[in-house]
Amino acid sequence: MPESKGRDHKASAYTPPRSSKAVEPNPTWWAPVFITLLVLGLLWIVVYYISEYKYPIGSIGVWNLGIGFVLLMGGFIMTMRWR
Numbered sequence: 424m425p426e427s428k429g430r431d432h433k434a435s436a437y438t439p440p441r442s443s444k445a446v447e448p449n450p451t452w453w454a455p456v457f458i459t460l461l462v463l464g465l466l467w468i469v470v471y472y473i474s475e476y477k478y479p480i481g482s483i484g485v486w487n488l489g490i491g492f493v494l495l496m497g498g499f500i501m502t503m504r505w506r
Contacts, residue, residue: 446506447506448506449504449505449506453501453504453505454505456501457497457498457501457502457505458498459498460494460495460497460498460501461494461495461498461499461502463494464491464492464493464494464495464496464497464498465491465495467479467487467490467491467494468487468488468491468492468495471487471488471491
């Protein structure tokens, strides 16, 4: 029965290509803005429920939840880009 040659030990390990772009840090305003968006979105939704659907903007009704969630999602998206 013929013997298996196995793996070629002369082959080098995989090295990923180097990126030409250096990762730049975020601007100084990045963290305060995403934290503000997260807190503002949470407060918007909490005030809407605590005030029994009268505040922050009573005339738009359930869309207050949409505004709160958009603020929260903006903050979460910014956290994913934070370096």
